Amino acid sequence: MASRYDRAITVFSPDGHLFQVEYAQEAVKKGSTAVGIRGTNIVVLGVEKKSVAKLQDERTVRKICALDDHVCMAFAGLTADARVVINKARVECQSHKLTVEDPVTVEYITRFIATLKQKYTQSNGRRPFGISALIVGFDDDGIPRLYQTDPSGTYHAWKANAIGRSAKTVREFLEKNYTEDAIANDNEAIKLAIRALLEVVQSGGKNIELAIIRRNQPLKMFSAKEIELQVNEIEKEKEEAEKKKSKKTT
C-alpha cells in the first residue's frame, strides 16, 4: 500500500501518513550526530565531524553555521538541502534587521525555517527538506534559547536535544545527566555536550566540533586543542569516579 502513496507527497495515505515526510526523517538519521545544550549563561552546539577525504578542504565541510551574529545552527541530513535552508535563513535575518531595525529573535528565525520546511510538504512536485536543525542563540532579553526543527516543519524549544545518527542514545544520556548542577556553569555545560557526543562518536575527541555562544558575545568555535583539553579532563574525571567506586566496593 505504501508504494501507491510514496509518489506524490501531497497525498495522504489511508491511515493518515505522509510517507515522504517520514522517509525524509530517515534521511536525517543518515547524517552524523549533533547535540545542543541550553545552559544558564551559555548555549552549546556539538557535532560529530565527518571524516574528510585527503584532498578535500576541511573548511568547506561544516556542520555548524552562523545565521547571524547572535544565532547559529547545526544540522543533520542532506548537505545540499541544508545549504539552501541556511542561505534563505541568512537572507531573512538581514532582511528583518533592515526592515524593523532589530535583530531576529531565535524563535522568529526558527519559525521561518520551520514554515519553509512545511511549505515543501504541501507543494506540487516538491519533496520535503531532508534535514533537522538545532538552532541556538540569545535574544535581546538575554535569555538563552535552543530550538529543534524537523522535515515535517514542526519546531519545539528544548533544554537539550540531539539529532542525526544515534540521536536517541544521546537524548537518553542527556535525560539522565542534564541537571541544574550539570549546567550550573559554562564549563560544565560544555563538558556535558562533549560527554554526550562521546557516547556515540566512533573515534573519540578528534572527530568532535564544538561551538558556543555566551550572552552578548559572538559565536566561538573551539579549536581542536581546546576540545582535546576538555576530553582529557572528562577522561580524568571518569577515571577518578571509577577509582572511587572500586574503593567503595573493597
Add this chain to the structure above:
Amino acid sequence: MAATFFGEVVRTPCRAGTEEEEEEEEGNRETPEDREVRRQLARKREVRLFRRQTKTTLEVSLLEKHPCSKFIIAIGNNAVAFLSSFVMNSGAWEEVGCAKLWNEWCRTTDTAHLSPTEAFCVFYHLKSNPSVFGSCPRKNMQVTILTCRHVTDYKTSESTSSLHTPFLKALKTQNFKEPPFCSLLEQPNIVHDLPAAVLSYCQVWRIPAVLYLCYTDVMKLDLITIEAFKPVLSSKSLKCLVKNIPQSTEILKKLMTTNEIQSNIYT
C-alpha cells in the same frame, strides 16, 4: 487507470473484473525470444568453490573435507565486522576456501574468470581446533547466523519512534535447545534471503541453529550496530572462541576508520 498531477498513469482497482484480467494478460505476454534469452542467462549462473586463494576448484566437497561441530555464518558488513574483530581476532584462523558466484544480476560480465577478490563468501577454520567450521549436515553440529536488517522492515504495533535501535531478535530451529540471548522475532516479521535459506535448511535437516538478527537504522559499517551483537559472545558456540574483548574493540575502531566510505550527500 487514473492520471495523477504529474501526468503519470496509475493503476486503480477496478470493480469490472474482466477488464482487469485482459490488461494483465497483455502486460505479461512474453515472446519466445524473451524466454530464450532468459534461459541462456540462467544457464550461465554458477557457484564455484575454490581452495584458498587459488584458482583450483575443490574436487572433493568442502563439506566432506572439513566436518565440524560449530558453523558460524555472518551476513552483511556489520555482522562480518563483528565476527572478524571479536571472534576471528582470537586464535589463528586459516582460510580454507571461498565461494564465488555469478548470476545475471552481477555487475561483472566476465563469467569465465572470477578473480580472487570477488569472493562472495570466504571459509575459515580455527587452526587449533579444526572441528570449528564446516558446512556439512553432520550430527552434533550447531549453526549460528548473524545478520542485520534495517529497522524500517520491522513490523510492530508500537510506534517506531519508541524502538531502541539497534536491537537483536532471534529465530531458532526446533532442535536448538539453548535459550537465545534476546527475545524471539515476533509475527508478522519474516527473515529473508540467505539467512532464511540457511535456517530453513537447518530446520529440514534437524540441525540446531539460531539466527541473531540485528535491526538497525544504520546499514553501513557502524560501531554501535556491531556492538549490539555483543550478547551473542556469551553463547556456547562463541564463548570459547572469544579471548580478548578490549583488544577486539580497538581492532574494530581501526577497521571503522579504514573502511569509512566518503560520502558528501549526508552531513
